[in-house]
Amino acid sequence: MSSETRSPLDVFEAVCSDFYAAAREAAAHGRKIAGFLCSYAPQELAHAAGYMPVRVLGRPGGTPRADELIQPFACSFARSSFDSALADELDFLDLVVFSHTCDTMQNVADLWRRKKPEHNALIVSLPTHTQGTAARAYFRAELQRVRERIEALAGAIDDETLRSSIGLYQRHRNAMNRLYAVRREHPDHLNGRQVLSAVVSSLLMPKEEHLPLLETLVAHVETTPAGDDTGETPVPRVFVAGSVCQNMGFIAAIEEAGCAVVDDDLCMGSRQFCMEYADAADPLDALAEMYLSRRPCPAFHAPGFDPGRHLVEKARTARADGVVFLLTKFCDPWFFDYPHVNQALEDAGIPTLLVEVEQHLPVPEQFRTRIQAFFEMLAAR
Amino acid sequence: MSGVLLFAGVDVGSATTKAVLVDVEGRVVAHTVIPSGGKLAAAATVVLERVLGEARVTMENVAALVSTGYGRESVSGRTKAVTEITCHARGAHTLNPAVRSVIDIGGQDSKAIALDERGGVRRFEMNDKCAAGTGRFLEVMARTLQVGLDEIGPLALSAESPARISSTCTVFAESEVISLLAQDESIPSILAGLCTAIAQRVNSLAARVGMMPEVMMTGGVAKNVGVVRGLEQAVGLPLITPEEPQIVGALGAALIARDLGARRQDATA
Numbered sequence: 001m002s003s004e005t006r007s008p009l010d011v012f013e014a015v016c017s018d019f020y021a022a023a024r025e026a027a028a029h030g031r032k033i034a035g036f037l038c039s040y041a042p043q044e045l046a047h048a049a050g051y052m053p054v055r056v057l058g059r060p061g062g063t064p065r066a067d068e069l070i071q072p073f074a075c076s077f078a079r080s081s082f083d084s085a086l087a088d089e090l091d092f093l094d095l096v097v098f099s100h101t102c103d104t105m106q107n108v109a110d111l112w113r114r115k116k117p118e119h120n121a122l123i124v125s126l127p128t129h130t131q132g133t134a135a136r137a138y139f140r141a142e143l144q145r146v147r148e149r150i151e152a153l154a155g156a157i158d159d160e161t162l163r164s165s166i167g168l169y170q171r172h173r174n175a176m177n178r179l180y181a182v183r184r185e186h187p188d189h190l191n192g193r194q195v196l197s198a199v200v201s202s203l204l205m206p207k208e209e210h211l212p213l214l215e216t217l218v219a220h221v222e223t224t225p226a227g228d229d230t231g232e233t234p235v236p237r238v239f240v241a242g243s244v245c246q247n248m249g250f251i252a253a254i255e256e257a258g259c260a261v262v263d264d265d266l267c268m269g270s271r272q273f274c275m276e277y278a279d280a281a282d283p284l285d286a287l288a289e290m291y292l293s294r295r296p297c298p299a300f301h302a303p304g305f306d307p308g309r310h311l312v313e314k315a316r317t318a319r320a321d322g323v324v325f326l327l328t329k330f331c332d333p334w335f336f337d338y339p340h341v342n343q344a345l346e347d348a349g350i351p352t353l354l355v356e357v358e359q360h361l362p363v364p365e366q367f368r369t370r371i372q373a374f375f376e377m378l379a380a381r
Numbered sequence: 382m383s384g385v386l387l388f389a390g391v392d393v394g395s396a397t398t399k400a401v402l403v404d405v406e407g408r409v410v411a412h413t414v415i416p417s418g419g420k421l422a423a424a425a426t427v428v429l430e431r432v433l434g435e436a437r438v439t440m441e442n443v444a445a446l447v448s449t450g451y452g453r454e455s456v457s458g459r460t461k462a463v464t465e466i467t468c469h470a471r472g473a474h475t476l477n478p479a480v481r482s483v484i485d486i487g488g489q490d491s492k493a494i495a496l497d498e499r500g501g502v503r504r505f506e507m508n509d510k511c512a513a514g515t516g517r518f519l520e521v522m523a524r525t526l527q528v529g530l531d532e533i534g535p536l537a538l539s540a541e542s543p544a545r546i547s548s549t550c551t552v553f554a555e556s557e558v559i560s561l562l563a564q565d566e567s568i569p570s571i572l573a574g575l576c577t578a579i580a581q582r583v584n585s586l587a588a589r590v591g592m593m594p595e596v597m598m599t600g601g602v603a604k605n606v607g608v609v610r611g612l613e614q615a616v617g618l619p620l621i622t623p624e625e626p627q628i629v630g631a632l633g634a635a636l637i638a639r640d641l642g643a644r645r646q647d648a649t650a
Contacts, residue, residue: 351504365451366490369451369464369465369466369507370466370505370507372464373464373465373466373467373502373505376463376464376466376502377467377501377503377505380467380501380502381501
């Protein structure tokens with residue numbers, strides 16, 4: 001069926017049901033594919049060089065090949081992504097780009113380079129302290145190096161094309177932020193599962209194809225009249241925070257328990273869209289500025305940025321009744337932040353629930369019990 | 382007893398299934414505990430029949446039924462399913478309104494709950510790693526040591542000093558127990574060591590929630606005096622153990638059923 005006859009949400013859900021189908025199809029038509037393992041890896045550079053950027057997400061199921069090579073306390077995201085590469089499921093990749101967020105990803109990148117030399121693994125080293133002129137100059141030089149590496153594989157990237165790729169990504173982020181704004185106001189029109197499918201599909205489809213679908217969806221939901229207030233018991237509004245989240249089952253389980261997911265601070269969520277492109281004479285200056293001034297993920301530090309205060313503000317803006325931490329097991333950047341961030345929420349009187357999850361396994365029964373208990377707790381307040 | 386209005390709570394746990402009937406005043410009319418076995422739905426049916434028989438009433442007398450526990454969705458005829466966290470909080474609060482913390486150790490999981498002054502849940506934690514710190518851990522060890530479950534507590538208290546069990550995993554702890562036996566360690570000190578190990582494990586859960594007095598311990602393991610003493614030491618507070626610690630969840634469920642029944646009557650009045 002062509003995408004014209006289906007609603008944007010139908011297309012998004014179909015894309016999420018088979019992560020790499022779009023990439024395989026594009027590759028079969030001769031398009032070069034670049035895989036990304038992090039929202040800090042600058043997709044704009046690969047896009048400008050003619051690649052179709054696609055997010056590597058792993059996939060459901062066991063990871064026996066990766067288990068042979070990496071220790072048990074590496075997260076399920078790294079393990080599953082690497083396992084799918086070792087199982088030759090990512091052979092459509094011509095390039096794969098990592099960024100140095102944690103030791104696990106750095107070492108998986110090194111292993112990937114050895115095991116899959118044909119993927120041309122490239123690792124972007126970001127400054128761990130993202131503020132200041134030294135960080136800016138360093139990252140500008142790193143982007144230049146990445147650009148040269150990509151150019152050596154795919155030919156020269158001209159500044160005009162790069163600006164237009166940056167512009168395309170910014171337009172997409174703007175549309176996504178509008179989608180989030182609608183969801184905050186009308187979670188009854190647009191649920192968490194639908195928003196997650198919009199996010200995840202945007203990482204798997206060509207941006208130029210996803211953007212018009214997304215803009216159609218946004219225009220539709222922005223103009224849908226608000227439902228009548230039926231006077232029913234209000235549904236507890238939940239904010240979800242965590243690392244990667246591509247398993248729709250977790251968000252679905254939160255909503256099945258009776259909560260409305262109204263906003264998030266997830267890697268596969270609002271952290272993809274928290275950047276603002278400022279036009280600059282030099283596109284690499286613009287990229288450096290944009291990536292370093294975004295809300296730092298827990299793997300980075302920005303002096304003056306307090307992740308606890310940030311989350312309290314986000315939860316308050318979303319009028320959240322509670323915050324669910326959906327933390328991928330063994331994600332140490334997040335787990336080191338958690339006690340402080342959780343305390344800030346508690347001090348602000350916002351109830352929280354921490355659940356450790358494995359992204360690539362079915363939703364455990366105990367997860368449902370905890371979420372239901374959290375719902376009962378919020379509903380009784 | 383025809384015409385009498387009752388409310389039922391059924392708690393389908395991994396090891397045992399419990400049922401409680403309360404009257405309109407919230408007083409316990411009857412309660413029953415049976416092993417869950419492999420079929421949760423069947424266990425729920427049997428426990429309900431038994432408790433109704435004990436009270437000499439039929440389902441006609443039951444105005445509302447709330448199911449809880451790990452098998453709460455497999456109870457037929459339920460008015461509503463409510464999680465065991467909410468039910469334990471409600472049951473404990475009703476037994477003793479001064480309770481602000483609950484530690485529940487069941488067959489398959491353990492949980493720590495902080496309560497507000499109305500018996501509502503303020504915060505909770507559940508074990509998520511494995512069977513360590515649950516009733517199953519004790520069952521496995523009792524089998525290895527060929528000691529009855531009921532004997533563990535008294536034997537552990539008779540030990541001069543507890544053996545050191547460092548493993549938090551049930552399987553590894555079992556092999557540690559076997560090595561201790563090989564070293565001629567006495568059974569009471571091994572049991573005391575096991576009770577201390579489980580208490581420390583559960584205390585790390587409790588500490589995350591923050592234990593405020595009064596603390597009540599519920600669930601089948603509350604019958605084990607060795608674990609209760611171990612937990613009191615680890616938490617640093619005395620524990621209240623109800624007469625029937627296993628039925629606290631089902632009691633909470635029955636009381637929630639009573640709220641629902643009352644609300645329904647208001648709606649039809």
